[in-house]
Amino acid sequence: MILGIDSALKCAGIAVIDDQLCIIYTECIITEEEKSLQENLEYIFNRVSILLTKFSIQAVAIEDNFVGINRNVTKKLSNVVGVILLACQLHGITAYLFPPATHKKITTNNGHASKAMTRKCIDEIFNCIDKELSDDEVDALSIAYCYFKKRVA
DSSP states (O other): OEEEEEOOSSEEEEEEEOTTOOEEEEEEEEOOTTSOHHHHHHHHHHHHHHHHHHTTOSEEEEEOOOOOSOHHHHHHHHHHHHHHHHHHHHTTOEEEEEOHHHHHHHHHSOTTOOHHHHHHHHHHHOTTOOSOOOHHHHHHHHHHHHHHHHHHO
């Protein structure tokens, strides 16, 4: 099982896929704005830890931070990636980081693909989608698919 994570503090997209490219599970880890950064990071850490065990995850693919205009957002994203990496380390699972352009290029053949284009390609790749997915879940699927393709190649 592969866990793909669209790292974010407010709503982290999660996707678990198997080796037949079937979607096993998706969700958004939603944090609470009124809680402190530390409390929200603990929540993300605990939620990821539960998923690693529940689905017998063998590898984790994480969207790497991109440097944006807002340094505070970049720092918070770095914290999120850090707690996810820590959860993986404590569970003995290797994590792989992929920049947005890399997973979009593998999924859509365009490193600068729009959300709509990514969704269209994900719908074509995973023919076993049985629910409406958020953009964050679609990105998590793209990240998991990126790892799948790089591992197979």
